[in-house]
Amino acid sequence: MTDEQTRLGQLREEIDSLDQRIMDLISARARCAQEVAHVKMDANPEQDVFFYRPEREAQVLRRIKEQNPGPLSSEEMARLFREIMSACLALEKPMHIAFLGPVGTFTQAAALKHFGHSVVSVPLPAIDAVFREVESGAAHYGVVPVENSTEGMINHTLDMFMSSPLKICGEVQLRIHHHLLVSPKHQDHEITRIYSHQQSFAQCRQWLDTHRYGIERVTVSSNAEAARRAAEEPGTAAIAGDMAAELYGLDVLANSIEDRPDNTTRFLIIGREDVQESGHDKSSILVSMRNKPGALYQLLEPFHRHGISLTRIETRPSPSGTWAYVFYIDFEGHMDDEQVKKVLAEVDDEAVELKRLGSYPIGVL
Structure with missing residues (x-):
């Protein structure tokens, strides 16, 4: 056995040992989270107990980012802990999160970024439907877009707050990368039509005028709907993000076609309870x-x-x-x-x- 093989063998044994310790620690954390839930339920037997505390999770994630020793970036380390917390919380009662659908939209990506992948995602067709779902108690929280760095405020969301009793419980910002997508089954066809949401067309206007001038632009209800149509119709393309591309099996013909490299959308988390101070x-x-x-x-x-x-x-x-x-x-x-x-x-x-x-x-x- 060469020195390289010997050293690699030692390192792999060390990784296996570390993996076991990590698994043991995650399991211990999950048991502790379960105990927290039991303490809350025992103290409030007649009440609807909220296991998710936005201020507490924000404090934990900030501490993780501040104390991260590397070599993983602070953002990456926080994302890992976000998923651990999501999985631990789901042990007691998986949360239902309503979002502006359909499946594959940027709003769903924002919901998963904020709550982790262990929640139950509930796609709804309109912003007011998301508000109603949370108001009725059918969903624990909702996620709605409120502003984009290129196109400004989402007025429908602001207007809903005038009549809704819901509270804002959090926010999440998502870098928006738009791609021109085509179906691999239809790549031989000339593109004569592009589908997308009106906001995405606005955020990619300069690129489209330069590279796809004269091609018909058809506005649809969401980028995910655009991707679905592009997957089915020859001679069409869609402007959408990574989730929609993966969901509908589309290839990227041109990536990151948004006009501004800092294109970001801010989303609000809406719920029924007040949030305590996080600092x-x-x-x-x-x-x-x-x-x-x-x-x-x-x-x-x-x-x-x-x-x-x-x-x-x-x-x-x-x-x-x-x-x-x-x-x-x-x-x-x-x-x-x-x-x-x-x-x-x-x-x-x-x-x-x-x-x-x-x-x-x-x-x-």
Whole structure:
């Protein structure tokens, strides 16, 4: 046996030993998670116990990233622990997560990134259907898109918060890579039609004008639907992501065709309960102001005076009347923070209505 073979044999034995230790530790962690669930149920025998705690998981993932010794990246290490936590949580009660479907969309990818692959994914045809599924209790949480770095806010999502009692419980950002996909069965056919969602067409407009000018662009309800059609129809292609390509067995004709390399979509996690402080939080509110001079200044001035950083402000037409508006505001901090309480008290005094949409951990992954 050569020195190389001897050394490789030793290393493989060490890997086998480490794998056994890792398996033992994961099993011990799973048993501990089960015990936590039993303690919660024993303490609240008549209540619907929430085993998933967004603030606790955010704290764990932040600590993993901060203490990661390498050589794996902090992001990769956190993703591994995300899946371990997902599997441990599913031992007691797998969560049902509603998302804007169908299967294979970027929203499903965001849901799996945030909750891990041990949840039950529930695809729904529209954003309002996701809200209804969570409101009814049929799903534990929902995942809906709220803004894209290229195309801006998803107004339908913002408008749903005006009437829904649901809370924002978390956020997740997903880098969006669009690919031009074709079926391997139809590669010999000339492409005469491209299917995609209207947002994807907008995010790939320059590339399409340069490389596929004159080809018919057909808008469909989702990128997954576009991929399904491209898989069935000769002479067609789809703009979609990796999940849709894998699901429908499509080949990548051109990858990452989005116009902006930093193209990112932010998704919100919606649920029925308030989230406790995690130490690095964001809050969202809806505010309806009286229509008078200086109304916007009166709304924003308390945030400046108390040193609260705004991360987003959007204006939406109010359903209550013509030329009335509602402001959607994201800001850093938790609503239980003393400074935030002071700001919201001042805003409430001047506003027609102040709706607290929730405080939640700033996205870790």
